[in-house]
Amino acid sequence: MKRSIIELMTIPPKSHDLEWLKDSLQSAIELELATLSPYLCALWSIKNSSGDAYTLIRSIVLEEMLHMGLVCNMLTAIGGTPILNNISDLPTFPGHLPGGVRPDLNIYLAGLSKDYLEKVCMQIEYPENGPVVSSLKPTTITDTYPTPTIGSFYDGILTAFQQLNPPLSLKNQLNGATLNGYPLYPVTTLADVQKAINEIKEQGEGTSHSPDVVDFGGELAHYHKFAEIFYGNHLVKQDDSWSYTGAPIAFPDVYPMAAVPIGGYINPPESVKADLQSFNQIYLSMLNGLQQSWSNGSEVNLSEAIGKMFSLKELAVKLMQVSLPDGNGVYGPDFLLKTS
Numbered sequence: 001m002k003r004s005i006i007e008l009m010t011i012p013p014k015s016h017d018l019e020w021l022k023d024s025l026q027s028a029i030e031l032e033l034a035t036l037s038p039y040l041c042a043l044w045s046i047k048n049s050s051g052d053a054y055t056l057i058r059s060i061v062l063e064e065m066l067h068m069g070l071v072c073n074m075l076t077a078i079g080g081t082p083i084l085n086n087i088s089d090l091p092t093f094p095g096h097l098p099g100g101v102r103p104d105l106n107i108y109l110a111g112l113s114k115d116y117l118e119k120v121c122m123q124i125e126y127p128e129n130g131p132v133v134s135s136l137k138p139t140t141i142t143d144t145y146p147t148p149t150i151g152s153f154y155d156g157i158l159t160a161f162q163q164l165n166p167p168l169s170l171k172n173q174l175n176g177a178t179l180n181g182y183p184l185y186p187v188t189t190l191a192d193v194q195k196a197i198n199e200i201k202e203q204g205e206g207t208s209h210s211p212d213v214v215d216f217g218g219e220l221a222h223y224h225k226f227a228e229i230f231y232g233n234h235l236v237k238q239d240d241s242w243s244y245t246g247a248p249i250a251f252p253d254v255y256p257m258a259a260v261p262i263g264g265y266i267n268p269p270e271s272v273k274a275d276l277q278s279f280n281q282i283y284l285s286m287l288n289g290l291q292q293s294w295s296n297g298s299e300v301n302l303s304e305a306i307g308k309m310f311s312l313k314e315l316a317v318k319l320m321q322v323s324l325p326d327g328n329g330v331y332g333p334d335f336l337l338k339t340s
Contacts, residue, residue, distance in 0.1 A: 002089075005031070005099025005153055016160040018078065024157050025075040029082050030098040031150065032068035032200075034091045036309075037335045038107055038120050039064065044316040045111030045254045045332070052234075052249045053112070056225040062179040063203050063222070065306070069174065069184045070196040072294045074161075077168040077187050082294045085287040087337045093260060097124070101150055111257030111320065111332065117230045125204050125223035128152060151201055158197045161190060168193075172297035179306065255320035258329030264336045272322055272331055279315040279333050282308055 005027050011020060043057045072082040083089070091098055094108035105123050110116050128151035173186040187193050204222050220228070224235055227244065234246030268276065289305030292298060312333070319331045 003027075005101050006103075008099075009153065009156060013156065013159055013163070016156070016163065018164060018166060021078060021157065021160045021164060021166070022075060022080040024153070024160070025071055025078075025080065026083060027099045028071045028153070028157065029068055029075065029084065030089055030091075031101060031153075032064055032071060033084065034098050034107075035064050035124055036061065037091070037093060037333075038109055038124070040309075040312070040316070041109045041257060041332055042112040042116060042121060044313050045257050045320060046252045047254060048252060051252055053229045053252045056229060057112070059219070060222045060225055062182050065179050065309075066182045066184060067200045067203070069177070069302075070187070070200060073173045073184070073187050074157075074193060074196060076172045076294055076297075077170075078166045079169065081172075083291070084294075085284070085291040087284075090287075090337060093335065094262060101153065109257075109260040109332065109335065111329075112229075112252070112254045113256075114230060114251075117226050121226045122223055122230065125221070125226065127221075127223055131223060131227070150204065154197050154201050158194060161193045165190065172294055174293060174297065174299060174302055177299055177302050177306075255317070255332075256329045257320050257332035258324055260332065260334045264334045265331065268331065269322070272319060275315055275319050276331075276334060276336075279312060279319070280335065280337055282312055282315070283333075283335060284337055286312070 003023050005024070008020060008024050008027065039057060039061050043054065043061060046054045046057070048054065072084075075082050089098075091107075094106055096103060097105060097107065102123070107120055107124070110120075128149045168188050170186055170188060174184055175186045177184045185192070185196075187196055202221060219225075220235060228235055228249055229251070231244035232249050232251060233244045234249060235242055235244050236246035265272070265276070286305050286308040289301050289308060293302040293305060316333045319333060322331045324330060
């Protein structure tokens with residue numbers, strides 16, 4: 001029986017065996033995959049594929065793909081096979097993050113807005129110990145929330161690797177695939193594992209003392225990239241303090257994609273229904289391609305799968321040009337895959 005992240009985290013560290021590690025890495029894959037849908041909706045809703053906001057969110061999407069790939073490599077290295085296309089394990093929106101992480105957080109799909117940044121994007125990436133820049137944080141975000149957090153979960157995975165010190169195989173790991181400057185690499189030593197987990201954590205939430213990802217290119221962590229768009233200014237450091245008072249970031253012109261309702265849209269127009277089905281078929285094909293990538297160790301499959309992800313934008317934008325019947329926004333992708 002599959003164990004949730006909450007269940008896995010209640011097991012004492014001294015009892016973390018190889019099966020615990022495999023289950024945890026599979027859950028981490030599902031967690032990373034779950035962030036793509038809300039972030040892609042925000043990205044695709046931006047009308048002009050340029051500018052600071054678009055560039056920032058696009059970089060986050062690519063890094064989330066990298067993180068998922070690194071976790072897939074870690075699971076493959078210890079003899080597991082990543083599962084990426086099991087429809088029953090995929091999140092539905094609105095809903096929660098997989099495995100019980102941040103159970104208070106309700107994630108929905110919508111276009112980019114200040115409200116969406118505050119309630120969804122910044123909450124997903126909210127630092128485990130609170131943001132370094134605390135004076136201007138949104139009022140709806142709190143400094144504490146129930147464990148486990150994404151950061152504490154990854155800490156547990158690293159500790160298990162260090163305790164078990166399992167042999168790490170290169171078989172079916174993927175190496176060399178590059179997501180527009182974000183290279184995927186294999187893990188063959190505990191140092192590689194630590195590097196990968198540190199990269200995932202730092203790129204997501206930053207460190208306890210800096211919003212910069214110092215060890216991985218010096219760019220801002222995801223939380224602070226979203227916050228720059230939210231506050232409308234770049235994050236800058238003056239003396240020993242950080243503030244969102246740098247050069248202005250214009251909020252982009254967006255398609256007003258309304259939140260996708262529970263269960264998807266009710267009786268959409270036939271053209272919209274067809275586009276939703278086409279979108280979800282390509283999305284499933286992308287997941288199947290990712291599955292084949294790590295099942296076969298195929299860089300070709302991975303490249304094709306990534307290409308399908310980017311091809312989804314055309315259909316998403318097409319949906320976002322159709323107004324909802326009530327006039328309160330437009331349609332958008334629902335990422336709903338049927339189990340029957």
